[in-house]
Amino acid sequence: MVGHLILRLTIWFLLTADLSWPNILIGLSISLLLPRGYTNPEALKDWLLVLGKILWAIPQAYIEAFDLILRPHNEEDIILEQVEKKRSHRLVFLDILLITFTPKTIVVKYDEEGGWYEVHRVIRRKKQT
Incomplete structure (x- = not known):
């Protein structure tokens, strides 16, 4: 409670x-x-890990925002990230929130049956000479 x-x-x-x-x-x-x-109670260990990710997401968002301003990212792609096994809906929500919180990534789709997040991200590719 x-x-x-x-x-x-x-x-x-x-x-x-x-x-x-x-x-x-x-x-x-x-x-x-x-x-x-x-629902099933989540393990305290899972919540502590998510709390650590939340604390790291704030400076990471600033770093990524400045990186986007200073060095434009000209490419994008979609990747699949696997969801941890037996993840509760609350922890899945927080995972999606954390991925979307940073400026370079956003969750496009969550496949509950397959256990995947479909993540759109912008990237900076080095020019080939």
Whole structure:
């Protein structure tokens, strides 16, 4: 219950970017009123790994944004990334959010049966001489 509340409040604060008392109360109210899903509990290890990825995604997004500004990327491609086995829907959502958060990549499709993310990315190819 506490984990769900923290996750929902974190998403609320990321969406609103406002830490005023009224916004905290609104976010807390919405977090408590939203229905809870009853799925398999995720391992704490998986959540800690995702938390580490979230903390790294913020500086990575800035690095990629400056890289795109300073050195234009002139090519694009689509790659397939495999989803970890037995991934809960919440962790899949966070994976997709993290991939899409960085400027060079976006998830185009999630194949639940095959266990793949289809990721569109922009790349910089070196000119061949």
